[in-house]
Amino acid sequence: MRIGAVGIVGWFHIWQQSWVSPGKLEPLVRTGYVWVDMMILLSGFCLFLPYAADAAQGLPVRSSQGFYRRRAWRILPAYFVCVIGHLVVTLLQSGWTQGLGKDLVAHLTLTQTLFAQSYWYTKLGGALWTVGVLAGFYLLFPLLAKAMLRFPLQTAVGMLAVQAIFSLFALGLQGLDYQMAFNQLPAFTGVFWLGMATSIVYAQLVVGMKKIVRWLFGVGAVGCFFAVFKLVKYSLLRSENVQRWQLQFRMPLSLLFGGLLLCLCLALPAANKTGWVAFLASGSYSFYLWHQSVAVWLKQLRIPYWSGDIPPNQLGDTVWMHRYQLLCWIAGLAVALLSVFLCERLPAHLKARKNPT
Numbered sequence: 001m002r003i004g005a006v007g008i009v010g011w012f013h014i015w016q017q018s019w020v021s022p023g024k025l026e027p028l029v030r031t032g033y034v035w036v037d038m039m040i041l042l043s044g045f046c047l048f049l050p051y052a053a054d055a056a057q058g059l060p061v062r063s064s065q066g067f068y069r070r071r072a073w074r075i076l077p078a079y080f081v082c083v084i085g086h087l088v089v090t091l092l093q094s095g096w097t098q099g100l101g102k103d104l105v106a107h108l109t110l111t112q113t114l115f116a117q118s119y120w121y122t123k124l125g126g127a128l129w130t131v132g133v134l135a136g137f138y139l140l141f142p143l144l145a146k147a148m149l150r151f152p153l154q155t156a157v158g159m160l161a162v163q164a165i166f167s168l169f170a171l172g173l174q175g176l177d178y179q180m181a182f183n184q185l186p187a188f189t190g191v192f193w194l195g196m197a198t199s200i201v202y203a204q205l206v207v208g209m210k211k212i213v214r215w216l217f218g219v220g221a222v223g224c225f226f227a228v229f230k231l232v233k234y235s236l237l238r239s240e241n242v243q244r245w246q247l248q249f250r251m252p253l254s255l256l257f258g259g260l261l262l263c264l265c266l267a268l269p270a271a272n273k274t275g276w277v278a279f280l281a282s283g284s285y286s287f288y289l290w291h292q293s294v295a296v297w298l299k300q301l302r303i304p305y306w307s308g309d310i311p312p313n314q315l316g317d318t319v320w321m322h323r324y325q326l327l328c329w330i331a332g333l334a335v336a337l338l339s340v341f342l343c344e345r346l347p348a349h350l351k352a353r354k355n356p357t
Helices: 002-018 023-030 032-056 067-094 098-108 129-150 152-171 175-181 185-205 211-236 242-248 250-267 276-300 318-354
Strands: none
Touching: 002 023, 002 032, 002 276, 002 318, 023 032, 023 211, 032 129, 032 185, 032 250, 067 098, 067 129, 067 276, 067 318, 129 152, 129 185, 152 175, 152 185, 152 242, 152 250, 175 242, 185 250, 211 242, 211 250, 242 250, 276 318
16 A cells, blocks of 8 residues: 555656656546545554554553654654755755755754745755654654543544644635645644554454455455545546645545555455565655655756757657656666665664674
8 A cells, every 4th residue: 555655646746747648547646646645544554553453352552662763763764864865966956055954954853844945945855744744643653542542532533623623724824824734744633543543443354354355345445446536536636726625625535545445454465574565665665755856856967868948748759758757767766775775774784783683
C-alpha cells in the first residue's frame, strides 16, 4: 500500500513536469496529491497495529519505551540528508539569502508547514512538508495509543472533533491564509485516528481468516479503489477549488482509503520481508523525499537534451516527453536506493560489525 500511495503521488509530480497522458488513468494521476492522505492514514495503521494485535490476543498494553528513538532513526537521517542536498543545489543556483536561512531553520526543526516561506515558497523540496506533519503525530503517538486503548470512544470523538472544528475554521479563510491551513496537522487528526481504528478491525478479523473470505475482501478492495477513482474523476476534477475540496471531502475519501487498506490486508498474505515488495517499500520513503526535485532538476539541466527557451513538453514533443518521464522514474528510484544504502543499510551494517552479538 505504501508503494502504491507513494507511487501515485510520484506519478502526479512527474506528470506535472512531463505532461505525458496516462490515458484512462489520467483522473487518478491528475489528482495523485490526495494520496498523501492515504500515507498519513497508513502511518496511523502501521504504528498502532502492534498495540491492536496485543489487544486482540488479550495481552497487556505494551510499553512505548524507545518509540521516539526508533522513529527518529527511521525518518531523520534520510530527511536531513535530503534537506542538505537541496540546500547545496539551491546555493549553487542562487546563493544564500535571508529567506533561505529561514527556510532551512524551519525544515531542520520540522516546522515548515507553519511558515509560508518554508511551505509554499520553499527551495528545499516541495514534498517535505508531509514529514513535518507526520513528525507531529509521532510526538503525540504514545499518548494517542494509550488513549485509544483505554478510552476508545472518547479518543475517536476527540480526534474527529479536532479535525471537524479546524476544517470549519479553515474553510472560512481566504487566499494564502487558507492555503497555509488546509494541510496542517489538526486537519488530519481524524484521518490518523481512522488509520488506528482500521488496525483494530484488522487485528480482530485476521485471526482464522478463511480463503473464501479473503476472496471477498479482494473484491471489496477493487470496489474501494473503483469508488476512489470515481470520486476524484467526477467530483474533484470538476471542483472549482481543489484545495477546498480536499478539506471538505477528506474524511469521505479517507473512509474509502481505509476500506481499501483493510480489504487488501485481509485479502493478501503478508509480504516476504526479504522479497521485492519489501525491497521497494523500504525505498518508498526516500523516493517520496527526492522524486519531485529530481524531476525538476533534470529538466533544468536539459536531460534529456533540449534546446531553445520553451521546454519540449510545451511544444508537444512526445518522444522527448516519454524519454524524460522514464528518466525521472529511473533517476528518482536510483537516488532513493542510494539514500537507503547511505542512511539505513550502511549504518546498520557498521553497527552490526561493531556489536556482533
